[in-house]
Amino acid sequence: MSRRMRQRFEVLVVGGGPAGIAAAVRAAEAGRRVGIVDDNATLGGQIWRGESEAGSEASRWTERLRSSGASLLRGRIFYQPEPCVLLAEADDLVQELSYEKLILATGARERFLPFPGWTLPNVMGAGGLQAMVKCGLPMQGKRVVVAGTGPLLLAVAAYLSQHGAEIEMICEQASWTSLAWFSVALLAQPSKIFQGFQLKKELVGIKFSPNSWPVAASGRTTVESVTISRRGKLETIPCDYLACGFHLVPNIEVPVVLGCEIQDGCARVDDLQRTSVAEVFCAGEPTGIGGVELSLIEGEIAGLAAAGRIAEASSLFGKREKLRLFAKRLDRTFRLRSELTNLPQPETIVCRCEDVRYSHLRDHISWRAAKLQTRCGMGACQGRVCGPATQFLFKWNPDSVRPPIFPARIESLAGLTGDSKQELCETTGGR
Amino acid sequence: MSSPLTVTVNGAPIVVPSGATVAVAMVIAGKACRVSVGGEPRGPLCGMGICFECRVAINGQPHRPGCQILCEQGMDVRTDE
Numbered sequence: 001m002s003r004r005m006r007q008r009f010e011v012l013v014v015g016g017g018p019a020g021i022a023a024a025v026r027a028a029e030a031g032r033r034v035g036i037v038d039d040n041a042t043l044g045g046q047i048w049r050g051e052s053e054a055g056s057e058a059s060r061w062t063e064r065l066r067s068s069g070a071s072l073l074r075g076r077i078f079y080q081p082e083p084c085v086l087l088a089e090a091d092d093l094v095q096e097l098s099y100e101k102l103i104l105a106t107g108a109r110e111r112f113l114p115f116p117g118w119t120l121p122n123v124m125g126a127g128g129l130q131a132m133v134k135c136g137l138p139m140q141g142k143r144v145v146v147a148g149t150g151p152l153l154l155a156v157a158a159y160l161s162q163h164g165a166e167i168e169m170i171c172e173q174a175s176w177t178s179l180a181w182f183s184v185a186l187l188a189q190p191s192k193i194f195q196g197f198q199l200k201k202e203l204v205g206i207k208f209s210p211n212s213w214p215v216a217a218s219g220r221t222t223v224e225s226v227t228i229s230r231r232g233k234l235e236t237i238p239c240d241y242l243a244c245g246f247h248l249v250p251n252i253e254v255p256v257v258l259g260c261e262i263q264d265g266c267a268r269v270d271d272l273q274r275t276s277v278a279e280v281f282c283a284g285e286p287t288g289i290g291g292v293e294l295s296l297i298e299g300e301i302a303g304l305a306a307a308g309r310i311a312e313a314s315s316l317f318g319k320r321e322k323l324r325l326f327a328k329r330l331d332r333t334f335r336l337r338s339e340l341t342n343l344p345q346p347e348t349i350v351c352r353c354e355d356v357r358y359s360h361l362r363d364h365i366s367w368r369a370a371k372l373q374t375r376c377g378m379g380a381c382q383g384r385v386c387g388p389a390t391q392f393l394f395k396w397n398p399d400s401v402r403p404p405i406f407p408a409r410i411e412s413l414a415g416l417t418g419d420s421k422q423e424l425c426e427t428t429g430g431r
Numbered sequence: 432m433s434s435p436l437t438v439t440v441n442g443a444p445i446v447v448p449s450g451a452t453v454a455v456a457m458v459i460a461g462k463a464c465r466v467s468v469g470g471e472p473r474g475p476l477c478g479m480g481i482c483f484e485c486r487v488a489i490n491g492q493p494h495r496p497g498c499q500i501l502c503e504q505g506m507d508v509r510t511d512e
Contacts, residue, residue: 039480039499040479040480040499041452041499041500041501046479050450076480109477109479109481110477112476112477119467119471119473121458121463121472121473121474122458122474123476124474124475124476124477124478125476125477125478127477127478127479128475128476128477128478128479129478130478131477131478131479131498132452132454132455132458132475132478132498135450135451135452135454135455135478135498136447136448136449136450136451136452136455137451137455137458137459138448138459221463221472222461222474251481349467349469349471352467352473352476352482352484353468353483354468355467355468355469355471379483380483380486380494381481381482381483384481384482385476385477385481385482407483407494
């Protein structure tokens with residue numbers, strides 16, 4: 001049986017990345033009783049994971065958070081049993097967190113696209129492999145192909161190279177034309193948003209190829225080579241790892257479950273980062289992919305607004321506006337080319353949880369129909385991987401999120417009252 | 432950095448750097464974390480607790496997300512092989 005713990009906060013922040021940290025800091029410094037909950041072993045989110053270098057932006061914010069008086073909690077939000085209460089699970093502990101104001105800073109994940117061989121071990125996300133290396137995976141002498149799209153590819157390649165990997169190639173699906181345009185945009189607004197583009201020194205000698213994408217990964221038990229389409233020709237590159245991600249997707253499951261209005265795949269917010277649900281704010285990537293600087297500003301605004309410091313919050317609007325313009329350009333630059341919809345072969349697995357193949361999906365008319373008839377999106381990840389993929393491949397709209405928001409242990413659900421327990425049992429079938 | 436530690440993966444000892452997650456231990460061990468519904472070996476994909484491809488049994492608790500749990504000395508990690 002899980003232990004249970006109850007805590008009350010004036011402001012509860014979900015997510016311990018830059019947006020969440022900035023929000024918690026601002027609200028706590030304004031004198032509010034603040035809790036910040038994250039499901040990872042260390043704070044900082046994906047971008048700042050494991051960064052502790054003194055004087056870095058990450059460590060400055062983390063230090064400020066530690067001295068702000070905010071309570072740091074570990075746990076994964078999985079359910080809302082009643083208004084203004086969320087349940088978080090960590091190991092054998094279930095925390096019941098109640099709040100007056102809620103700030104959702106749930107971050108983003110990578111978009112994965114299926115191609116033959118993408119389910120082989122050691123084919124990982126670009127950010128995925130970086131996260132593994134940050135958590136101790138040795139890279140010395142390992143041959144890595146980095147592929148997909150987005151500024152993250154360059155940052156990842158530089159990071160892996162610093163840690164001893166041999167980067168065989170960076171394959172970026174975007175064209176030179178759109179990338180050139182992006183560099184111009186960067187010059188117009190010198191910014192640390194995507195440090196990838198300022199990592200030239202680390203990237204010297206690494207082959208960077210636009211108009212390129214992976215078409216197949218091969219190997220017996222793990223990946224041994226990847227075949228890429230490069231300016232219209234196929235080329236096979238031997239490697240130990242393929243780090244492959246197609247930019248980012250906002251994590252909007254919690255906002256969706258709480259009933260927040262969603263627009264173009266992002267939580268809709270007003271000037272003060274308020275969602276359509278009273279007392280619920282949202283900041284950072286779930287409101288639109290924009291990078292660390294925009295996340296920080298949005299977090300600050302949300303934290304100040306939740307603490308009632310409206311004038312201070314408003315003074316940051318101008319800065320946020322500039323960063324948002326930049327984010328829009330980013331979106332355009334790394335838009336996925338339509339050729340990528342041809343990557344899966346009939347036998348290619350699209351839903352990794354349930355091993356649903358492309359040929360079983362392509363004739364369905366919607367996400368819901370496919371789910372009902374093939375179990376696509378019904379496994380442990382609850383469609384977080386195949387949802388965005390099928391959205392791109394088939395233009396489906398993954399619809400409602402059903403509780404629990406993440407798979408939770410039966411013991412965690414056991415203490416719930418009759419109604420909520422019934423709702424969960426109907427939707428999960430346990431685990 | 433403190434000294435490396437040892438965990439067991441399906442009974443075999445694996446040495447990992449301190450601070451390593453269970454998912455990292457699995458890749459160092461060269462072991463698949465799980466076998467898919469259709470019988471394929473699978474390893475970590477997202478590295479951030481989203482995809483659940485790295486789920487393993489840890490100290491007898493099934494279905495734990497390996498990429499979100501740090502290795503501890505003597506930890507018993509098992510896959511469903």
